[in-house]
Amino acid sequence: MFETLQDRLGSILNGLTGRGALSEADVAAALREVRRALLEADVALEVVRSFTDAVREKAVGAEILKSIKPGQMVVKLVHDELIAMLGSEGVPIDLNAAAPVVIMMVGLQGSGKTTTSGKIANRLKTRDKKKVLMASLDTRRPAAQEQLRQLGVQTGIDTLPIIAGQSPTDIAARAVQAARLGGHDVVILDTAGRTHIDEPLMIEMAEIKRKSNPHEILLVADALTGQDAVNLARNFDDRVGITGLVLTRMDGDGRGGAALSMRAVTGKPIKLIGVGEKMSELEEFHPRRVADRILG
Numbered sequence: 001m002f003e004t005l006q007d008r009l010g011s012i013l014n015g016l017t018g019r020g021a022l023s024e025a026d027v028a029a030a031l032r033e034v035r036r037a038l039l040e041a042d043v044a045l046e047v048v049r050s051f052t053d054a055v056r057e058k059a060v061g062a063e064i065l066k067s068i069k070p071g072q073m074v075v076k077l078v079h080d081e082l083i084a085m086l087g088s089e090g091v092p093i094d095l096n097a098a099a100p101v102v103i104m105m106v107g108l109q110g111s112g113k114t115t116t117s118g119k120i121a122n123r124l125k126t127r128d129k130k131k132v133l134m135a136s137l138d139t140r141r142p143a144a145q146e147q148l149r150q151l152g153v154q155t156g157i158d159t160l161p162i163i164a165g166q167s168p169t170d171i172a173a174r175a176v177q178a179a180r181l182g183g184h185d186v187v188i189l190d191t192a193g194r195t196h197i198d199e200p201l202m203i204e205m206a207e208i209k210r211k212s213n214p215h216e217i218l219l220v221a222d223a224l225t226g227q228d229a230v231n232l233a234r235n236f237d238d239r240v241g242i243t244g245l246v247l248t249r250m251d252g253d254g255r256g257g258a259a260l261s262m263r264a265v266t267g268k269p270i271k272l273i274g275v276g277e278k279m280s281e282l283e284e285f286h287p288r289r290v291a292d293r294i295l296g
């Protein structure tokens with residue numbers, strides 16, 4: 001396992017106990033270790049930079065207290081700043097709009113979009129007593145459409161019948177119409193992903209958005225995404241305009257740096273996290289826990 005940041009900072013800073021304030025040189029040495037820890041946790045480089053700048057500002061000149069070791073003091077500063085950057089906990093999905101409220105799920109193929117669509121629908125149904133309709137817009141992968149249909153059967157949630165040959169935007173419009181007629185409170189649009197971001201995907205997402213007027217656009221991303229996280233989040237946010245993030249595979253053994261990267265570049269809240277393959281394995285986001293995990 002990695003040496004904890006606390007240990008590393010302890011060996012650099014604890015000799016300073018009782019020596020006034022942290023100097024720029026002390027802080028620079030400490031920040032080198034913070035930077036290493038964040039990179040090991042897969043936080044994207046540009047986010048590591050802005051993060052360490054923010055910590056530097058708070059740490060230089062900070063008084064070294066007798067009651068707490070300087071290493072611990074800096075760890076606390078780093079921890080607090082991480083929590084502040086990760087944002088608030090328990091930001092709910094916003095259903096405050098005229099029914100049917102449209103939730104558009106976006107993300108790369110394999111990120112867990114379809115599974116998360118099912119999980120969110122299931123949660124809205126069982127916890128919030130909402131009537132939900134799910135629709136797959138992945139016209140290029142019949143298996144994906146079938147996967148959503150099966151999740152619907154498994155959870156007892158309506159799915160829009162598949163009509164071969166319809167375009168994603170037409171399916172989106174049909175889903176909203178069907179929800180209106182069916183008295184559904186919420187429509188979840190499970191859009192198509194690609195293995196990487198490309199122009200046609202972004203155009204398709206923008207068109208679906210225009211056609212369906214979603215109230216929430218949730219970017220689903222694998223928590224194990226490394227340096228790509230920034231690019232991914234920025235692209236979807238700039239081109240489609242996301243309202244929140246859902247990080248999947250938080251049950252994996254990654255350190256979850258992608259959470260910080262994506263939150264930092266978009267400023268959008270992490271609304272939920274996926275912690276397994278089962279429909280019930282969806283949880284609220286707790287910044288403190290993720291901060292602990294990033295620091296190891």
Ligand code: GDP
Binds near residue numbers: 116251252277
């Ligand atoms: P999509 O291509 O984005 O729709 O991705 P899928 O929903 O098909 O998910 C891809 C795989 O990841 C499936 O095997 C899911 O069961 C799995 N998966 C999705 N979310 C999670 C999660 O939170 N934890 C774990 N361990 N697996 C997940």
